[in-house]
Amino acid sequence: MKKDVVKLVTFRLGQDLFAADIMxxxxxxxxxPSSAVPDMPGWIEGVLEHRGKVIPVVDMRRRIExxxxxxxxxxxxxxxxxxxxxxxxxxxxxxxxxxxxxKDVSPPPELFRGLPGQFVRGxxxxxxxxxxxxxxxxxxxxxxxLVFDRAIQATEGAGRG
Numbered sequence: 001m002k003k004d005v006v007k008l009v010t011f012r013l014g015q016d017l018f019a020a021d022i023m024x025x026x027x028x029x030x031x032x033p034s035s036a037v038p039d040m041p042g043w044i045e046g047v048l049e050h051r052g053k054v055i056p057v058v059d060m061r062r063r064i065e066x067x068x069x070x071x072x073x074x075x076x077x078x079x080x081x082x083x084x085x086x087x088x089x090x091x092x093x094x095x096x097x098x099x100x101x102x103k104d105v106s107p108p109p110e111l112f113r114g115l116p117g118q119f120v121r122g123x124x125x126x127x128x129x130x131x132x133x134x135x136x137x138x139x140x141x142x143x144x145x146l147v148f149d150r151a152i153q154a155t156e157g158a159g160r161g
Contacts, residue, residue, distance in 0.1 A: 008098045011091040017131040024136040031075040057088035098126045
């Protein structure tokens with residue numbers, strides 16, 4: 001069967017709309033503060049337990065180099081599925097699940113070639129709005145995950161002493 005539509009979970013970061021393929025979103029959680037982990041990049045908020053696993057929580061605003069903001073009742077954590085396991089992503093609000101014709105998703109323009117651009121899969125037209133579709137597998141790259149895993153092991157080891 002030909003895939004001529006894509007399902008996207010759209011979410012807000014500031015005034016901008018972003019999206020993740022629905023197949024990359026395991027769950028949407030109400031925001032809860034995560035536990036801090038020492039010696040992590042500034043965009044890793046900490047860790048939380050989800051279904052018996054400790055997962056990293058990424059502040060998506062900091063990760064894609066947007067200014068921070070206050071937590072509101074609309075703030076959510078998207079539990080994203082990556083090749084290295086689940087990652088929590090803090091977003092300002094989840095807007096909708098949009099079904100978009102594949103033809104309405106275009107490659108990112110050249111201006112997205114910088115550091116934040118590595119996270120962009122394409123631009124989708126959802127209704128009358130343009131939405132930046134993120135490359136979820138790159139939200140927490142393998143090298144970053146390795147640093148995170150080592151820090152978690154060190155923290156757990158210190159707790160047993």
